Amino acid sequence: MFQNLTEDQITLLVIKALKEGKKKELQKIIDELHPYDMALIYNNLPDKHKSRFLLNLSIPILTDVIQELEHDTQLELIKKLGKEKSSKVLDDMDNDDLASLLDDMSPEKMKQFLSGMKEEEFSIVETMMTYPPETAGRLMTNRFVWIRNYYSVREAVDKLKTFADYAETINYLYVIDEHHKLVGVVSYRDLLLADINERIDSVMYARVISVSVYTDQEEIARLIERYDFLAIPVVDEDDILVGIVTFDDILDVVIQEANEDIEKLSAAGKAIDFDTKAVVAAFRRLPWLILLLFIGLVSGSIISSFEETLQKVVALTFFMPMIAGMTGNTGTQSLAVVVRGLSSKDIDMKTSIKLIGREFGVGAIIGMICGILIFFIAFFWQGSATLGVVVSLSLLITLVIGTLAGTVIPLMLYKLNIDPAVASGPLITTINDIFSLVIYFTIASWFLHQLM
Amino acid sequence: MFQNLTEDQITLLVIKALKEGKKKELQKIIDELHPYDMALIYNNLPDKHKSRFLLNLSIPILTDVIQELEHDTQLELIKKLGKEKSSKVLDDMDNDDLASLLDDMSPEKMKQFLSGMKEEEFSIVETMMTYPPETAGRLMTNRFVWIRNYYSVREAVDKLKTFADYAETINYLYVIDEHHKLVGVVSYRDLLLADINERIDSVMYARVISVSVYTDQEEIARLIERYDFLAIPVVDEDDILVGIVTFDDILDVVIQEANEDIEKLSAAGKAIDFDTKAVVAAFRRLPWLILLLFIGLVSGSIISSFEETLQKVVALTFFMPMIAGMTGNTGTQSLAVVVRGLSSKDIDMKTSIKLIGREFGVGAIIGMICGILIFFIAFFWQGSATLGVVVSLSLLITLVIGTLAGTVIPLMLYKLNIDPAVASGPLITTINDIFSLVIYFTIASWFLHQLM
Numbered sequence: 001m002f003q004n005l006t007e008d009q010i011t012l013l014v015i016k017a018l019k020e021g022k023k024k025e026l027q028k029i030i031d032e033l034h035p036y037d038m039a040l041i042y043n044n045l046p047d048k049h050k051s052r053f054l055l056n057l058s059i060p061i062l063t064d065v066i067q068e069l070e071h072d073t074q075l076e077l078i079k080k081l082g083k084e085k086s087s088k089v090l091d092d093m094d095n096d097d098l099a100s101l102l103d104d105m106s107p108e109k110m111k112q113f114l115s116g117m118k119e120e121e122f123s124i125v126e127t128m129m130t131y132p133p134e135t136a137g138r139l140m141t142n143r144f145v146w147i148r149n150y151y152s153v154r155e156a157v158d159k160l161k162t163f164a165d166y167a168e169t170i171n172y173l174y175v176i177d178e179h180h181k182l183v184g185v186v187s188y189r190d191l192l193l194a195d196i197n198e199r200i201d202s203v204m205y206a207r208v209i210s211v212s213v214y215t216d217q218e219e220i221a222r223l224i225e226r227y228d229f230l231a232i233p234v235v236d237e238d239d240i241l242v243g244i245v246t247f248d249d250i251l252d253v254v255i256q257e258a259n260e261d262i263e264k265l266s267a268a269g270k271a272i273d274f275d276t277k278a279v280v281a282a283f284r285r286l287p288w289l290i291l292l293l294f295i296g297l298v299s300g301s302i303i304s305s306f307e308e309t310l311q312k313v314v315a316l317t318f319f320m321p322m323i324a325g326m327t328g329n330t331g332t333q334s335l336a337v338v339v340r341g342l343s344s345k346d347i348d349m350k351t352s353i354k355l356i357g358r359e360f361g362v363g364a365i366i367g368m369i370c371g372i373l374i375f376f377i378a379f380f381w382q383g384s385a386t387l388g389v390v391v392s393l394s395l396l397i398t399l400v401i402g403t404l405a406g407t408v409i410p411l412m413l414y415k416l417n418i419d420p421a422v423a424s425g426p427l428i429t430t431i432n433d434i435f436s437l438v439i440y441f442t443i444a445s446w447f448l449h450q451l452m
Numbered sequence: 453m454f455q456n457l458t459e460d461q462i463t464l465l466v467i468k469a470l471k472e473g474k475k476k477e478l479q480k481i482i483d484e485l486h487p488y489d490m491a492l493i494y495n496n497l498p499d500k501h502k503s504r505f506l507l508n509l510s511i512p513i514l515t516d517v518i519q520e521l522e523h524d525t526q527l528e529l530i531k532k533l534g535k536e537k538s539s540k541v542l543d544d545m546d547n548d549d550l551a552s553l554l555d556d557m558s559p560e561k562m563k564q565f566l567s568g569m570k571e572e573e574f575s576i577v578e579t580m581m582t583y584p585p586e587t588a589g590r591l592m593t594n595r596f597v598w599i600r601n602y603y604s605v606r607e608a609v610d611k612l613k614t615f616a617d618y619a620e621t622i623n624y625l626y627v628i629d630e631h632h633k634l635v636g637v638v639s640y641r642d643l644l645l646a647d648i649n650e651r652i653d654s655v656m657y658a659r660v661i662s663v664s665v666y667t668d669q670e671e672i673a674r675l676i677e678r679y680d681f682l683a684i685p686v687v688d689e690d691d692i693l694v695g696i697v698t699f700d701d702i703l704d705v706v707i708q709e710a711n712e713d714i715e716k717l718s719a720a721g722k723a724i725d726f727d728t729k730a731v732v733a734a735f736r737r738l739p740w741l742i743l744l745l746f747i748g749l750v751s752g753s754i755i756s757s758f759e760e761t762l763q764k765v766v767a768l769t770f771f772m773p774m775i776a777g778m779t780g781n782t783g784t785q786s787l788a789v790v791v792r793g794l795s796s797k798d799i800d801m802k803t804s805i806k807l808i809g810r811e812f813g814v815g816a817i818i819g820m821i822c823g824i825l826i827f828f829i830a831f832f833w834q835g836s837a838t839l840g841v842v843v844s845l846s847l848l849i850t851l852v853i854g855t856l857a858g859t860v861i862p863l864m865l866y867k868l869n870i871d872p873a874v875a876s877g878p879l880i881t882t883i884n885d886i887f888s889l890v891i892y893f894t895i896a897s898w899f900l901h902q903l904m
Contacts, residue, residue, distance in 0.1 A: 032659045036678050161645055171623050171640070171682070188623070188640040193613055207484045225707065226488050228700035230623070230682060247699060248680035251706065255677070258710030259792050265714065266788035274793050274803060278813030285785055286818060292781050293822055296774030297829065304770045314763055318756045321776060321885055322748030329744050329878040333737055336718035340711050341726050351726060361730030366738060370745055377749065426781040429881070433773055 007037070011044045018049050018056075026056050035061075039068035042077075051080055059085070063092040071101055087116030095121075096141050096249060099128045136220055137213035139253070140234045140243030146176050147200055149183055154196040156186070171230045174241055175204050182233055182241040184208055210235050213242060217253045218343065224250045261339055264419070265332075266426070288426065295430040299324070299437055306441040313451045315382050316444050319391045320437070322374075326395065327402035327436040328429035330366060334359050334406030335428050342414055352411050356404070363403030367396035386450040394443050398436040405432055459489070463496045470501050470508075478508050487513070491520035494529075503532055511537070515544040523553055539568030546593050547573075548701060551580045588672055589665035591705070592686045592695030598628050599652055601635055606648040608638070623682045626693055627656050634685055634693040636660055662687050665694065669705045670795065676702045713791055716871070717784075718878070740878065747882040751776070751889055758893040765903045767834050768896050771843045772889070774826075778847065779854035779888040780881035782818060786811050786858030787880050794866055804863050808856065815855030819848035838902040846895050850888040857884055 005013070010029065017026040030038065038057075042065060045053055054062065054077070062081075066074055066089060078086045090098065102110050102125070110129075114122055124142055131137025145163045147156045156173060173191070175184035184204035194203045210233045211220055223232060224247055234243040276284075303310065303320075310316060338355070341347070347355070375392035379385055406428050413419070444451065457465070462481065469478040482490065490509075494517060497505055506514065506529070514533075518526055518541060530538045542550065554562050554577070562581075566574055576594055583589025597615045599608045608625060625643070627636035636656035646655045662685045663672055675684060676699055686695040728736075755762065755772075762768055790807070793799070799807070827844035831837055858880050865871070896903065 034679055157644055188644060192609055192640060225703050227486055251677050254706050262714060262788050262792050266784045274807055278810045282814045282817035289781060289818060293778055296777045299773035300770035307766055311766055314759055317769060318752035321751035325748040325882055326745055329741060332718045336714050340714055355726055358730045362734045365734035366741060430777055
């Protein structure tokens with residue numbers, strides 16, 4: 001019935017049903033919508049209709065919708081619900097979504113916020129919050145169905161049916177032994193295809209791949225990408241199954257990690273999106289910019305120490321921006337290759353050395369080609385072969401050094417366990433500026449007599 | 453049995469079994485391995501054992517393993533198999549994986565390569581290759597199970613059982629009407645939970661979200677991320693169900709698109725990873741660098757046209773790298789915000805204007821703070837208040853313009869349907885270099901008398 005309506009048309013239908021108090025109509029619309037769509041419609045509704053719309057949703061659906069909203073809207077909406085209803089929603093929320101909402105709260109505020117929750121649900125969330133951010137412990141949900149290895153397929157399906165409303169709709173059941181240790185996995189598909197009297201033991205897959213509560217989210221993403229899993233089980237120190245991480249969380253992680261790489265590479269500042277206020281965005285960007293301003297002044301003071309050389313041969317100034325710019329550009333290129341490479345796999349010493357060798361080769365080839373090109377340009381533009389030699393020799397050397405800096409600096413940071421992306425593009429660019437100016441003016445001063 | 457062995461230990465076991473001709477042992481190991489692990493082991497095997505290892509794999513497992521390998525290794529391995537076996541593997545391969553392998557082949561080479569395939573499978577792949585790259589038509593697989601709306605749950609499960617080996621192990625069955633039009637979707641979980649005599653009509657979800665064969669892969673990724681789907685159905689112009697795109701392909705798409713954004717933002721050149729040869733990497737990077745070299749020379753010629761000013765006040769040179777660098781840096785920051793924002797949602801005119809306004813505000817705030825800072829630095833370093841005013845006024849203006857350039861240029865490209873990431877960081881940096889020098893020297897020449 002609603003297949004072909006646009007978001008706006010459905011919103012209008014919802015408003016009409018709310019105004020006229022037609023509960024049945026409204027229910028029909030709600031039944032056909034995904035939580036994401038309902039969240040969109042909720043955001044689009046005029047304020048006066050929002051509360052009334054919420055009254056018409058059952059707790060499970062309300063919870064689904066809340067999980068699709070932004071954190072600010074979530075908090076606002078939960079306030080609107082009143083103590084009793086909001087406690088039920090908090091109990092019902094996926095614990096990973098709840099943990100992510102609690103991320104920015106102070107411990108006291110958190111305690112107060114969760115005060116109405118069931119003891120049992122509260123203690124689960126409390127435990128999750130003890131794991132470091134961006135680990136499996138924070139991302140996992142405990143809404144999964146486990147089965148015992150001696151069950152029959154029929155018993156497994158019965159258990160699944162009992163817990164259907166409660167469990168995440170993910171494709172696997174995890175099998176545990178009497179100590180709650182993870183011993184196998186069986187997919188819904190395996191269950192559908194198996195004979196109902198078979199034992200789970202004989203249907204399950206025993207070489208189950210799991211992660212620890214402390215496994216980093218990037219590592220989980222790599223495993224899920226590699227094996228095309230829909231979910232991955234999480235075990236604690238004693239190999240006891242404590243949760244699962246589902247692929248939808250991992251898709252968000254992959255997107256978030258890519259955005260972080262880009263933010264850091266461009267020194268763009270943390271978490272700036274289209275809705276961030278100008279003042280907030282400006283102050284998030286400023287720290288890097290002020291640091292870069294001072295580094296830029298270092299370049300200036302290098303130039304000032306070659307003041308005499310410059311005054312004698314002003315033409316040297318003309319090639320300054322090109323040399324500094326090119327060095328920065330090659331450095332950024334190398335940096336991007338290293339940062340993205342590191343995000344998709346770990347690298348050892350051998351790979352590092354091979355990579356540095358490769359980038360040295362790249363720098364040398366690029367340097368020679370650009371160097372020859374600039375010799376002719378300088379010669380024909382300024383009519384001085386010596387100037388041509390100075391500029392082209394400088395460019396060759398600075399390109400090799402720029403490429404190496406863009407490779408070695410992030411690799412060193414990686415070895416020191418610092419995220420290599422903090423060696424942001426602008427930082428590499430600015431460091432390369434300094435390198436290039438020192439090299440350029442040093443070479444120029446060797447040839448000063450011939451240049452004058 | 454093999455749960456706790458490392459990759460290397462398993463490889464050794466495989467070699468031992470191959471040497472001693474123990475087929476049963478080998479089969480036991482193979483049964484417990486994921487295709488990805490088998491591919492790793494295949495890569496690690498000494499060349500002399502590779503062919504023998506392949507002989508021990510059944511066609512379906514061989515196909516799974518091949519799908520985990522790199523394109524080069526795939527082609528090599530397929531050659532090794534000989535005509536008959538390789539044709540069977542090609543028939544058995546997921547058609548999206550096969551299509552991706554064919555991507556770089558010339559039409560004649562492709563025809564020859566596929567000549568042994570079944571007519572039916574060949575024509576499916578041939579049709580797929582007619583869709584533009586990076587669309588649903590290229591990513592989809594036809595290995596899915598469809599059911600009719602009048603089936604009972606029992607009939608649906610029976611059909612699933614019949615086609616189990618053939619179909620992708622994805623969580624949904626798609627429901628079609630008598631014209632093969634897509635009318636609904638039902639999950640394996642729904643089937644497990646439903647009564648086996650219920651009609652599919654009454655179990656299925658009718659508001660099924662689908663994409664067209666021509667839908668761009670980024671759009672599909674957005675839908676999958678939004679709705680947490682495991683797969684999305686693909687329909688042709690007449691709404692006829694022709695395939696499905698599965699979440700594992702989409703995870704790859706998201707990673708690939710993020711890498712492309714980073715490559716373009718850093719002008720790093722296409723598809724350079726740790727294994728790319730130096731010469732290849734150098735020539736992929738060179739086109740951008742040579743363009744940027746010439747743009748850098750434009751900066752030089754701007755400086756040369758202010759030669760006289762520079763000769764009179766050499767101190768002006770000292771602040772050149774800082775001003776040019778800062779303008780480039782703010783531009784890159786804005787660019788990164790826009791490019792990543794665009795990758796996660798479409799934006800309309802209203803959002804664009806709001807964004808430009810926001811970035812103007814950011815530029816103004818950053819410009820004022822950095823401007824005041826640099827005034828004092830210039831004053832105390834060079835002892836000239838006029839120079840301080842020139843530098844700080846220039847920095848204010850160039851930072852505002854730099855921020856706007858980093859915002860407006862990618863937005864304009866987006867409006868013109870050009871990928872905004874081509875306005876790479878280095879391009880914006882170099883354009884901002886030129887802007888900043890023109891502004892700096894223009895302001896300096898207004899104050900020339902006081903400066904001298």
